[in-house]
Amino acid sequence: MNPPTLIIGIGNPSRGDDALGPLAIERLEALALPGVELLTDYQLQVEYALDLQGRERVIFIDAAASGPEPFAYGLVTAVEDASYSSHELSPGALLHAYQKLYGEPPPAWVMAIRGYGFGLGEGLTGQAAGNLEAALAAMMEVK
Amino acid sequence: MSADLESAQHPETLRRVAIEPLSRVEGHGKVTLLLDENDHIRQVRLHIVEFRGFEKFIQGRPYWEAPVMVQRLCGICPVSHHLAASKAMDQIVGASQLTPTAEKLRRLMHHGQMLQSHALHFFHLSSPDLLFGFDSDVAKRNIVGVIEAYPEVAKQGVLLRKFGQEVIRLTAGKRVHGTGSVPGGVNKNLSREERDFLLKDIYQIIAWSRDAVQLARRLFEQNRELYNAFGRFEAHGLSLVRADGAMDLYHGGLRARDKGGETLFDHVNYDHYWERILEEVKPWSYMKFPYLRELGPEQGWYRVGPLTRVGLCDFIPTPFADQERRSFLAYDAGRAAGATLGTHWARMIEMLHSAEAIKELLHDNDLSGDALVVSGARQERGVGVIEAPRGTLIHHYRVDEDDVIVRANLIVSTTHNNQAMNEAIRQVARQYLDGRKLTEGLLNHIEVAIRAFDPCLSCATHALGKMPLVVELLDAEGATVDSLIRSVGCGER
Numbered sequence: 001m002n003p004p005t006l007i008i009g010i011g012n013p014s015r016g017d018d019a020l021g022p023l024a025i026e027r028l029e030a031l032a033l034p035g036v037e038l039l040t041d042y043q044l045q046v047e048y049a050l051d052l053q054g055r056e057r058v059i060f061i062d063a064a065a066s067g068p069e070p071f072a073y074g075l076v077t078a079v080e081d082a083s084y085s086s087h088e089l090s091p092g093a094l095l096h097a098y099q100k101l102y103g104e105p106p107p108a109w110v111m112a113i114r115g116y117g118f119g120l121g122e123g124l125t126g127q128a129a130g131n132l133e134a135a136l137a138a139m140m141e142v143k
Numbered sequence: 144m145s146a147d148l149e150s151a152q153h154p155e156t157l158r159r160v161a162i163e164p165l166s167r168v169e170g171h172g173k174v175t176l177l178l179d180e181n182d183h184i185r186q187v188r189l190h191i192v193e194f195r196g197f198e199k200f201i202q203g204r205p206y207w208e209a210p211v212m213v214q215r216l217c218g219i220c221p222v223s224h225h226l227a228a229s230k231a232m233d234q235i236v237g238a239s240q241l242t243p244t245a246e247k248l249r250r251l252m253h254h255g256q257m258l259q260s261h262a263l264h265f266f267h268l269s270s271p272d273l274l275f276g277f278d279s280d281v282a283k284r285n286i287v288g289v290i291e292a293y294p295e296v297a298k299q300g301v302l303l304r305k306f307g308q309e310v311i312r313l314t315a316g317k318r319v320h321g322t323g324s325v326p327g328g329v330n331k332n333l334s335r336e337e338r339d340f341l342l343k344d345i346y347q348i349i350a351w352s353r354d355a356v357q358l359a360r361r362l363f364e365q366n367r368e369l370y371n372a373f374g375r376f377e378a379h380g381l382s383l384v385r386a387d388g389a390m391d392l393y394h395g396g397l398r399a400r401d402k403g404g405e406t407l408f409d410h411v412n413y414d415h416y417w418e419r420i421l422e423e424v425k426p427w428s429y430m431k432f433p434y435l436r437e438l439g440p441e442q443g444w445y446r447v448g449p450l451t452r453v454g455l456c457d458f459i460p461t462p463f464a465d466q467e468r469r470s471f472l473a474y475d476a477g478r479a480a481g482a483t484l485g486t487h488w489a490r491m492i493e494m495l496h497s498a499e500a501i502k503e504l505l506h507d508n509d510l511s512g513d514a515l516v517v518s519g520a521r522q523e524r525g526v527g528v529i530e531a532p533r534g535t536l537i538h539h540y541r542v543d544e545d546d547v548i549v550r551a552n553l554i555v556s557t558t559h560n561n562q563a564m565n566e567a568i569r570q571v572a573r574q575y576l577d578g579r580k581l582t583e584g585l586l587n588h589i590e591v592a593i594r595a596f597d598p599c600l601s602c603a604t605h606a607l608g609k610m611p612l613v614v615e616l617l618d619a620e621g622a623t624v625d626s627l628i629r630s631v632g633c634g635e636r
Contacts, residue, residue, distance in 0.1 A: 014215035041319050042218025047305040100290040121200040
């Protein structure tokens with residue numbers, strides 16, 4: 001039986017603020033939350049549809065190159081977008097692929113944490129580090 | 144001659160079309176076309192904004208960190224970098240011969256990577272073009288269209304990829320950021336429970352892989368003239384082969400053959416690859432152009448990857464894949480084996496080989512051995528070469544007496560294929576675009592040619608909102624006349 005909640009952190013830990021997703025997962029791992037499975041990867045691909053099976057809810061955590069500060073948190077629905085044509089799928093496109101393959105996907109949310117610098121070998125920017133704290137605090141409240 | 148299209152006379156008088164970035168091609172790639180007033184193509188160039196910070200990222204780190212750190216260069220093929228760096232570091236620690244357990248575990252990991260990468264490319268990135276047509280309805284020409292029209296094919300693609308990921312997870316220790324391969328060997332073996340977990344599915348995986356080869360073959364047969372001619376060009380080829388001439392994706396000597404099939408060199412130790420391969424810089428491209436030293440920069444460019452490997456090896460050391468190799472090479476008097484779109488067929492033959500090789504390895508008790516690491520006399524220089532999913536991958540390091548990497552040079556598969564991809568799109572431009580009003584379907588022909596190589600330019604970040612797809616039509620002064628933007632994101636943001 002899969003744990004009812006799946007949280008996926010997306011990003012490359014060595015590309016500056018792209019590390020926000022994996023760093024959030026690291027912090028959540030330390031909390032050992034019951035009923036929660038944590039995964040991290042550089043990007044989403046279609047086989048993640050298999051990980052979504054049997055879940056009650058799914059949360060994607062990713063860095064956002066633009067958009068609200070410190071983060072935007074919201075429901076994400078299945079959507080057919082242009083990410084189908086790349087090596088990575090957006091969360092909405094993954095849900096859409098799930099819908100086509102297996103039926104109605106579990107409810108899902110995206111935590112998009114605002115980032116600023118994405119260079120190889122760069123560390124997390126100070127602003128992004130603050131945004132991460134705010135996002136984690138908000139997620140604890142939602143929990 | 145397509146080389147004529149590399150640099151136009153009086154480009155300032157021509158109209159420019161840019162396809163940027165390329166969809167279903169990872170990272171930052173752009174094609175520019177220069178057209179005259181009658182829509183005749185005068186210049187075609189593939190520009191790849193290759194990130195040249197690889198070496199700087201690695202330099203200054205202790206050598207034992209390299210196999211883990213290099214995985215962060217690329218989110219698409221991290222295992223290939225993991226293994227190429229490990230092979231280089233084997234030389235640094237003086238491990239001239241790995242233990243059977245270590246070598247076989249690495250091979251298993253590599254075949255897992257080949258399987259999942261080839262499955263993703265064929266089923267999800269290329270099959271929409273191949274099943275529906277290059278200029279079919281763009282709204283349908285994607286994996287969702289495949290799921291709707293060919294649900295079983297799409298599901299098999301997902302499960303093939305998932306199986307490859309499971310092989311990686313169990314050999315590398317983690318699903319991503321694995322640490323399984325270390326300088327001189329590996330840090331874990333495969334338990335019998337893990338082996339049995341993989342064994343229960345492997346026969347289904349082989350069966351689906353055999354079906355995939357037949358699907359690729361049928362697609363070629365149904366459109367034989369198109370597939371034979373589309374973006375076709377003659378090229379020299381380069382790959383690793385085993386000492387007995389067999390396909391070996393993990394280790395071997397370098398073999399190069401010219402366009403006519405004559406062997407230029409064979410079983411060359413890659414430790415001194417620079418004696419055979421040099422790189423040229425062109426002012427209009429960030430990415431270098433490798434060439435065979437003995438033929439020079441004008442004549443010495445070559446092709447790497449599945450099409451080359453299947454054609455260059457003397458045999459494939461697994462039975463079903465070798466049967467398919469012989470059938471592929473014999474098809475239409477050998478013409479498919481030189482066709483750009485024959486790459487898809489060759490890629491599926493390699494996927495079948497990896498599935499068969501995984502089965503053979505899973506039946507080998509060496510995988511659960513306890514001798515994991517060896518070492519010998521410390522060396523200053525290490526070179527690791529592997530046949531990655533997209534082609535030959537070279538890692539080259541120099542390490543100082545304080546164990547710090549002071550120099551690194553990487554030649555990735557997509558760089559080897561730089562000139563070859565330019566040749567393919569120039570042929571396509573001549574064949575399909577010249578003198579015609581450009582449409583999305585026609586421009587997709589360019590992308591179909593590039594996609595056959597599955598170039599991975601994944602040096603870009605993957606943050607939400609970072610990868611819009613843009614097609615721009617520009618006038619001679621570079622001003623935008625028209626553009627189409629398809630944003631990538633999630634519905635509620």
